[in-house]
Amino acid sequence: xxxxxxxxxxxxxxxxxxxxxxxxxxxxxxxxxxxxxxxxxxxxxxxxxxxxxxxxxxxxxxxxxxxxxxxxxxxxxxxxxxxxxxxxxxxxxxxxxxxxxxxxxxxxxxxxxxxxxxxxxxxxxxxxxxxxxxxxxxxxxxxxxxxxxxxxxxxxxxxxxxxxxxxxxxxxxxxxxxxxxxxxxxxxxxxxxxxxxxxxxxxxxxxxxxxxxxxxxxxx
Ligand code: ADP
Ligand code: MG
Numbered sequence: 001x002x003x004x005x006x007x008x009x010x011x012x013x014x015x016x017x018x019x020x021x022x023x024x025x026x027x028x029x030x031x032x033x034x035x036x037x038x039x040x041x042x043x044x045x046x047x048x049x050x051x052x053x054x055x056x057x058x059x060x061x062x063x064x065x066x067x068x069x070x071x072x073x074x075x076x077x078x079x080x081x082x083x084x085x086x087x088x089x090x091x092x093x094x095x096x097x098x099x100x101x102x103x104x105x106x107x108x109x110x111x112x113x114x115x116x117x118x119x120x121x122x123x124x125x126x127x128x129x130x131x132x133x134x135x136x137x138x139x140x141x142x143x144x145x146x147x148x149x150x151x152x153x154x155x156x157x158x159x160x161x162x163x164x165x166x167x168x169x170x171x172x173x174x175x176x177x178x179x180x181x182x183x184x185x186x187x188x189x190x191x192x193x194x195x196x197x198x199x200x201x202x203x204x205x206x207x208x209x210x211x212x213x214x215x216x217x218x219x220x
């Protein structure tokens with residue numbers, strides 16, 4: 001379902017060229033559970049951002065469900081992302097002035113789903129992360145673990161087949177972190193393809209398939 005062929009990503013900063021990805025080849029099948037580990041600065045986030053269609057490679061090809069997504073317009077990429085990919089960040093990226101319910105609703109507003117259906121799906125999404133009693137809370141009124149559960153509910157509300165998480169427990173205590181991993185793994189058991197970047201060896205080793213990346217190259 002995800003196929004990366006000889007992906008390179010350069011960043012030009014002043015005189016410096018950073019070679020963040022250096023010929024990455026990777027295939028991930030439907031329903032897989034993959035962890036990505038590697039030192040800081042090794043290219044993990046760059047890789048996941050490209051898979052998420054949040055960034056474009058400098059060279060190489062990316063096929064998503066057999067379709068080349070390397071040469072698409074921004075509108076087309078946004079549509080493909082919306083229909084296929086959920087993303088969870090280390091720092092949650094919720095909108096501070098919106099309530100938990102409104103944050104979860106946002107992707108459906110962008111997708112043009114009608115209000116009645118949105119309300120129903122928000123209710124289901126809140127229940128699925130056990131936060132029905134926090135619908136009207138704003139991000140500043142929630143704990144880290146709760147924020148990440150809301151972020152997962154938002155990522156999943158359009159029912160994407162792929163869920164990508166960049167250090168989803170990096171900003172949480174170990175207990176909340178494990179709850180988040182349990183939730184992500186439950187989604188994977190339900191069939192969602194899951195790719196998690198983590199620094200935490202204990203978390204990384206839970207994945208059925210583990211990828212090690214060093215200096216922009218997959219080494220293992
Ligand atoms: P990781 O997530 O493994 O810590 P990243 O993928 O964030 O690593 O970064 C890989 C390398 O690319 C680093 O050297 C980083 O400084 C560089 N880099 C990442 N994003 C940018 C950017 N937008 N502009 C310039 N350099 C970047
Ligand atoms: Mg990173």
